[in-house]
Amino acid sequence: MKALTSDGVSRRDFVRICTMAAAAVGLSSSAAAQIAQAVARGLKPSVVWLHFQECTGCTETLLRTSTPGLAEIVLDLVSIDYHETLFAAAGHQVEAALQSAIKQNKGKYILVVEGAVPVKDDGIYCMIGGRTALEILNETAKDAGAIIAIGSCAAWGGVAAAEPNPTGATGIPDILKGKTVVSIPGCPPNPYNFLGVALQYATFGTLPRLDEQGRPLFAYGRTIHEHCPRRAHFDAGRFAEQFGDEGHRLGYCLYKLGCKGPATHANCSVLHYCEVVDAWPIGLGSPCFGCAERGIGFNVAQFQTIQIQRPTPPDTYPPIKSDQGAISPVATGIGGLIGGALIGAGYMASKKLGDGPAATEVEDPKE
Amino acid sequence: MSPHAHAAHPDTGPISGPLLTRETMAIGVVAAIGLLAIFYRFLFGLGAVTALNDGYPWGLWIAFDVVIGTALACGGYAMALLVYIANHGEYHPLVRPALVTSAFGYTIAGASVVLDVGRYWALWRVPLYFWHWNVNSVLLEVALCIMAYVLVAWLELSPAFLERGLTASSPRVRRFSAWAQPLLNRALLWIIALGLLLPTMHQSSLGSLMLLSGPRLHPLWNTPLLPLLFLVSCIGMGYGAVVMEGAISSLWLNREPEREMLAGIGRTVVPVLVFYVLLRVFDLVWRGQLDALFALDHYSVMALMELALFVAAPLMLLSTRQRRDMGNLFRAAMVLLLAGSLYRIDTFLVAFNPGPHWAYFPSLGEIAITSGLVAIEILGYIVMVRFFPILTAQRPPRPSLTAA
Amino acid sequence: MGISRRSALKALVTAGSASAAAALPNLTADAAVLPAPRPDAVGLLYDATLCIGCKACVVACADANNLQRDTAWSDGKWQAPLDLNANTKNIIKLYEDGSQSSFVKQQCMHCLDPACANACMLGALKKTEFGIVSYDPTYCVGCRYCEMACPFNVPKFEWTNAFTPKIVKCELCRHRLAEGKEPACTEVCPRRAVIFGKRADLLKEAHRRIDTAERGRYINHVYGETEAGGTQCLYLSHVPFDKIGLPDYGPVPIPNTQRTLQHGIYQGFVAPMVLYGALATVMIRNRKARASADSEEAA
Helix, strand or coil: CCHHHHHHCCHHHHHHHHHHHHHHCCHHHHHHHHHHHHHHHCCCCEEEEEEEEEECCHHHHHHCCCCCCCCHHHHCCCEEEEEEEEEEECHHHHHHHHHHHHHCCCCCEEEEEECEEEEEHCCCEEEEECCCHHHHHHHHHCCCEEEEEEEHHHCCCCHHHHCCCCCCEHHHHHHHCCCCCCEEECCCCCHHHHHHHHHHHHHHHCCCCCCCCCCCCHHHEEEEHHCCCCCHHHHHHCCCCCCHHHHHCCEEECHCCCCCCCCCCCCCCCCCHHHCCCHHHHHHHCCCCCCCCCCCCCCCCCCCCCCCCCCCCCCCCCCCCCCCCCCHHHHHHHHHHHHHHHHHHHHHHHHHHHHHHHHHCCCCCCC | CCCCCCCCCCEEEECCCCCHHHHEEEEEHHHHHHHHHHHHHHHHCHHHHHHCCCCCCCCHHHHHHHHHHHHHHHHHHEEEEEEECCCCCHHHHHHHHHHHHHHHHHHHHHHHHHHHHHCHCCCCHHHHCCHHCCCCCCHHHHHHHHHHHHHHHHHHHHHHHHHHHHHHCCCHHHHHHHHHHHHHHHHHHHHHHHHHHHHHHHHHHHHHHHHHHHHEEEECCCCCCCHHHHHHHHHHHHHHHHHHHHHHHHHHHHCCCCHHHHHHHHHHHHHHHHHHHHHHHHHHCCEEEEHCCCCHHHHHHHHHHHHHHHHHHHCCCHHHHHHHHHHHHHHHHHHHHHHHHHHHHHHHHHEEECCCCCCCCHHHHHHHHHHHEEEEEEHHHHHHHHCCCEECCCCCCCHHHCCC | CCHHHHHHHHHHHHHHHHHHHHHHHHCCCCCCCCCCCCCCCCCEEECCCCCCCCHHHHHHHHCCCCCCCCCHHHHHCCCCCCEEEECCCCCEEEECCCCCEEEEEECCCCCCCHHHHHHHCCCCCCEEEHEEEEEHHHHHCCHHHHHHHCCCCEEECCCCCCCCEEEEECCCCCCCCCCCCCHHHHHHHCCCCCEEEHHHHHHHHHHHHEEEEEECCCCCCCCCCCHHHHHHHHEEECHHHHHHCCCCCCCCCCCHHHHHHHHHHHHHHHHHHHHHHHHHHHHHHHHHHHHHHHHHHHC
């Protein structure tokens, strides 16, 4: 606490920050108090952060906040024991730091992986300190308490794995098969998606509910389309047809410009970037690229329209008269056949009755 | 002395012949398929078996099985009018076979109702819960009348069973028949009078039923004269059914048809049909529907077809020579029955318009069940005439009349 | 010979035509008496100009009546009925025609003289308290005559229910009215586009809206005031009523023709009894005549 106050952050500010952080990731307000208490007691979980085939954008995203000092303060809630971007040290020193971090926090540290891992040719396409990324990952993952793959590259390969993928770049969950890996895809993901998972694990020792791809449901449970502010335009059939046209200026739906919102699971539409309102692609008039979704981002062309993954909930209305009742052609045919057969049989029967000499000899009883 | 004393039926007797022929077995197959379909209906419900829907809640089973079926079964009613009211005793031998068709026809119609309603297990409440009767409901009147008439028709036919019972092998049956017969003979006049009242009531009310559809019934059929039109046409159909039944049973059972009497029926029905046509045309003119009649949309075409058939039938029966020609007589009866049936199909299904977005045509299940019920009725008729004194006994037929 | 058959037939025809003649003048005359609503008659007033098509009423109705969601139109995902049916007692539909469009709420109209109640054999459908057309399955046999009768195509049948199918239709949430609440649809409507109240009050309100609104806002007519004899569910609209599924019915109640005819013929069961007596009389006379003719021949 003393360190924080010396930074110019009052206790009230600190608690407020914990509350915001907790709220942003869906933890209750009581969690905020617990976070604050844990920090005050000096209990900060260890974080080991590995970088592989990445652009460091995910690290940068954590630092890009508009509230002064937040990132540092939040990072002070955990103890970063290994981070190639943030550390000043290099070479053998920093490798030693990694080994001691692992040994001291065995079974308890949070392993964060940024970037994909190449597997082709025994993984020689990414080597650090003479060891392949594959080796480093497997060794570091062995004793980790929780594993988080941050960014699309770590989650499923991202841009590193784009066709033709000469290095065999692979996402972390596909390498650490059998282990629970929390994926936070996005290019970059919203920092609070990562922080929510990290804070929950740091405070409670638990991970949030994950989907079948290991993505936390609180952030990736719905598609952009389901929460898009421009959804009403989609439902009403109002689309921007070209960049800069009338519809584009009026903020209409960008589906026809290739927006991948309907197929992309993420929360960009509700949690914007840099803590600036509308600072996200669709908010700025650019169709969603699907950067967070395996198979969409860096795979489907930017301006290619996507098949709607789940049909639109009927914001459509039944007409005054909708066609109901079906006529079976088979039944019609058979009905006709039976009718025709009966009439035909009747006619044949009448012919049989008609011949007979007795017919002309009969006296009508009334004559 | 009752008009139905045993002496009045000296020539009737069971008709000999095998029950199982190629034809009856074929009919039996149709009946069996129908029974299977009926089983399916009870197990899986109306939605699974029928093509009925909320736009057309009444379909083949009501329009054909019940409405047309009971009209075809009006032979007993029509013959009773001729023999007991108009006092044409010479047609007496045609009464019993007509009553068989009536009894079976109405019973099958009743079975169709049980199949058609959704909550058939509650039907017993209809006749018994008189304090719940909605006297405004025409359907209630139709239902009660038909339930009563089913009983009456079998009662009217029961002398045939009792006569057979008098010569039964079991002494208990003989005793019962001997005890019951005089009682029945005394009551028979009153039962027959009931058998004349009830069809008058419900056959006309079957027409009145559709009046409640009001604006959804096409003006070509939507007339307060519906009950009268239904009544007159049903009497005509009754006579037509008698001729058909006489002719078909002669072919089937290898007998001489009752030519003189059937020709007389043909003569009797002419004024009935003429009256119907005049009434129908008068109704259309009086309500200003001539334009609609000739509009040549599908309503107009159906109505014109009806009228054409109703005009053609009497035209085929005008002269004695036409009536003496059994083949022509049979064809005229067919035309007449088609006319009446078409009128009923039109009133219940064609004229009824719930909106252009609804469609209905009977499903295979409905057709199967209807066919099965008709097959059962035919088999029942054959059993009746083979075991009970219904038809007049005859000399062996001439070779030229032998059915193939 | 006693009574000749000719005169017997004449008598029957005369009796028949007399009954018919007695009934017919009532039908041809234009004097259809409009049924009087009960003083406690309640209903709905739906203002199509206020409805936003949010369909909250559709959901609320299904909840309040414990109905299964009809999801057929959405491939099993969302409640999306196409029409009133065995799972849907209330529905919002859309009318669109070029520039004109309007939502419309459909449910039972609770007619003042309902054709369905007239049809029902044992009174399963009956006008009960507050003039609500209620349904009691105890006395229903599932004959569906009510469906044939209703001019608004309202009652629906549970076709998929094999053993205990019922008729399904709006009953103005009478179970909620009994608890002092209003119908679910009116309670939940966010724009008060459909409101609940006494029919007399709603009619007054409807006319007030027409009178005080700007020109062109409403068609100058309250649907249900006189249609089919008057209904307890009233409608205001800015598009022609027949476009939103409310046909142009006159003020004569639907059951009028049939009821007048039927009562004219069967009133007090007199005509049938007279006819029975006449039939029996003719048969007895004929029998006597035949017996005397036989004995004359024998003699």
